[in-house]
Amino acid sequence: MKRMIALGFEGSANKIGVGVVTLDGAILSNPRHTYITPPGQGFLPRETAQHHLQHVLPLVKSALETAKVTPEDIDCICYTKGPGMGAPLQVSAIVVRVLSQLWKKPIVGVNHCVAHVEMGRIVTGADDPVVLYVSGGNTQVIAYSEGRYRIFGETIDIAVGNCLDRFARVLNLSNDPSPGYNIEQVAKKGEKFIDLPYVVKGMDVSFSGILSYIEATAVEKLKNNECTPGDLCYSLQETLFAMLVEITERAMAHCDTKDVLIVGGVGCNERLQEMMRIMCSERGGRLFATDDRYCVDNGAMIAYTGLLEFAHGASTSLEDSTFTQRFRTDEVKAIWREANLEKLNGVAEKNI
Amino acid sequence: MASTTPHDQPQWEFSCDMELDFGSEEHASIVYAALAVDKELQPDKVKRGMTVSDGKLSVHFEATEARFLRASFSAFVDVLTLATKTIEQFGQEMKL
Numbered sequence: 469m470k471r472m473i474a475l476g477f478e479g480s481a482n483k484i485g486v487g488v489v490t491l492d493g494a495i496l497s498n499p500r501h502t503y504i505t506p507p508g509q510g511f512l513p514r515e516t517a518q519h520h521l522q523h524v525l526p527l528v529k530s531a532l533e534t535a536k537v538t539p540e541d542i543d544c545i546c547y548t549k550g551p552g553m554g555a556p557l558q559v560s561a562i563v564v565r566v567l568s569q570l571w572k573k574p575i576v577g578v579n580h581c582v583a584h585v586e587m588g589r590i591v592t593g594a595d596d597p598v599v600l601y602v603s604g605g606n607t608q609v610i611a612y613s614e615g616r617y618r619i620f621g622e623t624i625d626i627a628v629g630n631c632l633d634r635f636a637r638v639l640n641l642s643n644d645p646s647p648g649y650n651i652e653q654v655a656k657k658g659e660k661f662i663d664l665p666y667v668v669k670g671m672d673v674s675f676s677g678i679l680s681y682i683e684a685t686a687v688e689k690l691k692n693n694e695c696t697p698g699d700l701c702y703s704l705q706e707t708l709f710a711m712l713v714e715i716t717e718r719a720m721a722h723c724d725t726k727d728v729l730i731v732g733g734v735g736c737n738e739r740l741q742e743m744m745r746i747m748c749s750e751r752g753g754r755l756f757a758t759d760d761r762y763c764v765d766n767g768a769m770i771a772y773t774g775l776l777e778f779a780h781g782a783s784t785s786l787e788d789s790t791f792t793q794r795f796r797t798d799e800v801k802a803i804w805r806e807a808n809l810e811k812l813n814g815v816a817e818k819n820i
Numbered sequence: 821m822a823s824t825t826p827h828d829q830p831q832w833e834f835s836c837d838m839e840l841d842f843g844s845e846e847h848a849s850i851v852y853a854a855l856a857v858d859k860e861l862q863p864d865k866v867k868r869g870m871t872v873s874d875g876k877l878s879v880h881f882e883a884t885e886a887r888f889l890r891a892s893f894s895a896f897v898d899v900l901t902l903a904t905k906t907i908e909q910f911g912q913e914m915k916l
Contacts, residue, residue, distance in 0.1 A: 521902055525909055539910070555895075558858065562899050565854035566906040789857055 472543045472779060475531065475567075476771025477524070477560035480552025480580050481605055482511040484520040484559070486527040487768030488535035488542075491775050493590035496535030498761070498768040499527050507640045510633065517555035524563055531767065539571040544783065546774025549577035550795030552605065557791035565789055576774035577784040580765075581606060581797040582617055586776060587769035588731035592756035596727070598719045600712060600744070601797075603732035603765075604629035604648075607673065607712075608797060609719045615806050616798050620719040621671030628708050629734045631675040635704055638683050639697050646764075651701045652737050658702025660695055666707055671718060673711045678704075709740045713747050726753030735763040776804040831867075834889045835882045840900070841875060847911065848877045851903045855896070866892040 472491040478484070478500075485500030503519035505511050532538070547564040548557060568575045585599050598620075599610040607623035626634075629648060636647030641654065665681055667674040682704055689695045716728055728748050730741060735757060745755040762769070777783075780803045842848040852872045860866050866883040879896070883889035 517898070521898060524902070525905060528910070558899060559902065561857075562854055562902050563906050565857060566850055566903050567910060569850040569853060570907065570911055786853060787857060791858075 472775060473537060473541050474544050474546055474576075474771040474775035474778065475528075475542050476546040476578070476767045476769070476774055477564055478548050478580070478583075478765050478767045478770045479520045479524070479556050479560040480548045480550070481556065481603075481765060482516050482519075483765045484523050484527060484556075485765060485767035486524070486531040487766055487771045488531050488537055489768050489771040489775060491779055493772060495768045495772075496537065497531045497533075498766050499530045499534065500764075500766050501527060502645070504644045507642050508637050509643075510637065513553045513555045516553060517559055520556050520559040524559055527767075528563070528567075539567075539573070542571065542573055544574045544576050544774060544778040545571075546576045546578050546770050546778075547789070547791075548580045548583070548770055549784075549790070550792035551580055552791075552793065554791065554793050557793070561789060561791045565786060568786065568789075574778065574783040575786065575789050576778050576782065577789060578770045578774045578777070579795055579797060579800045580770075581608065581610070582800050582802070583769040583773040584731040585610060585617060585729075585797075586773040587762055587766075588729045588756065588758060590772060591758050591762045592729060594727055594729045594754075594756040596725065597729040597756060598716060598723055598725050598727070599729045599731060600716045600735070601732045602628050602712065602730065602734035602740070604633055604734075606732065607675075609671070609715050610797055611719060611723045611725065612802065612805060613723070615801055617800065617802060618798050619796070620722060621673070621715040624669065624672050624674050625676040626679070628673075628675055628712065629732070631679045631708060632704070632734065634679055635682060635686075635701075638686055639700070645760075646733065648734055648737060651705065652739060654698050655701035655705045655739065657696065657698030658700070660699040660703075661706065662689070662695060662699055662703040664703055664707045666711060668711050668714055671715055673715055675708065678707065705737070705739055709737075709743050712740065713743050716744065717747055717751070720751065720753070726751055727756060728753065729756040731758070731763060733764045736760045780804045780807050830882055832882045832884050834884070834886050835880065836889065836893060837881075838879045838893075840877045840879075840904075842877065842904075843875050845872070845875045847907050848872045848875050850907065851900065852877055854903050855899060858899075860892060862888065868892065868896070
């Protein structure tokens with residue numbers, strides 16, 4: 469049988485990516501381009517959309533060429549429906565709607581958060597882990613239960629990556645390749661731990677108060693030579709990551725699961741991975757994590773997740789191929805996992 | 821053929837019209853269908869109507885204030901350009 473192939477578009481934040489994947493998870497191509505702002509500045513919707521407008525079509529060409537596929541080979545075209553910033557999301561949606569009509573291929577709208585989870589699972593081979601999804605826009609502890617990815621804990625204000633990114637602006641760190649990466653490098657030089665607020669509320673976390681506190685403290689302490697930027701980055705990372713490890717551990721207890729998967733841009737942080745690995749080993753479980761090729765937003769994760777849905781009979785009509793800034797992880801019915809469940813049940817029944 | 825709102829009496833003071841000749845009914849319809857999915861974000865301030873005929877896409881904007889008209893028009897031109905470029909680059913048989 470011919471293998472199924474999907475083309476996927478991701479452009480919900482400051483990266484625009486186009487990927488080609490097959491249903492067994494092979495990534496045939498996955499080019500992307502990141503909108504990098506000057507130090508001290510974040511990315512704004514309008515400018516980010518302009519960046520995507522400039523880069524999306526060359527990326528499509530490059531994705532098809534690298535994958536050595538033609539439009540006829542493609543079974544469906546997938547795009548990020550949400551969550552994310554409106555104007556950047558629209559760029560992918562428009563291109564997909566046009567290509568779908570030109571090539572007469574079906575569309576599949578994909579939830580960005582679910583795509584991170586599925587990409588993490590296929591790349592690492594983690595079967596049914598507790599997932600920590602940490603990025604510039606999202607912070608969630610997720611586990612699969614009864615047909616959906618359920619959010620067990622999340623941030624009640626800003627995302628952990630947003631907290632790190634904005635602190636990088638205070639220190640005027642470069643946004644290339646990403647502010648979080650540069651914080652991680654500076655943190656390696658930290659020696660002194662500075663006490664910061666630690667805000668875990670049940671299964672949820674809050675970062676905005678910590679950011680306000682460290683923004684105010686940093687300027688003062690640096691001026692008086694009481695600490696170095698390294699100390700600040702180190703202390704911030706330790707505090708934020710300890711909070712994340714705590715809520716992940718609590719979710720593991722709830723779900724009775726030993727394995728943890730970390731996905732999302734902040735998931736590349738090796739210190740976070742190290743802290744999580746220690747916690748997992750103490751509970752006799754394993755940590756699954758990936759590097760920046762799969763952690764960070766990319767087109768392949770959208771293509772793969774869309775293809776899973778498509779292979780199980782779902783697609784999005786042109787009229788419904790909208791985008792939305794708010795789209796919760798648990799709104800999606802994970803039909804491809806239900807199907808597996810039935811298959812497993814079928815096997816179990818035969819064995820009886 | 822395809823039409824979202826008929827060109828009836830203008831309701832609001834500020835308006836503008838645009839016509840694009842694609843020279844192809846198919847291409848004009850593809851762009852129409854791609855852009856018609858996204859509704860105006862502030863329908864109480866700006867409205868947009870589109871029609872396709874003879875390979876031409878006609879767009880009519882109306883707004884309560886000039887600044888809403890400008891913002892809406894400018895955002896629309898960006899995505900219209902993108903849709904058109906997508907057809908230009910991927911509309912023909914692709915050779916790899």
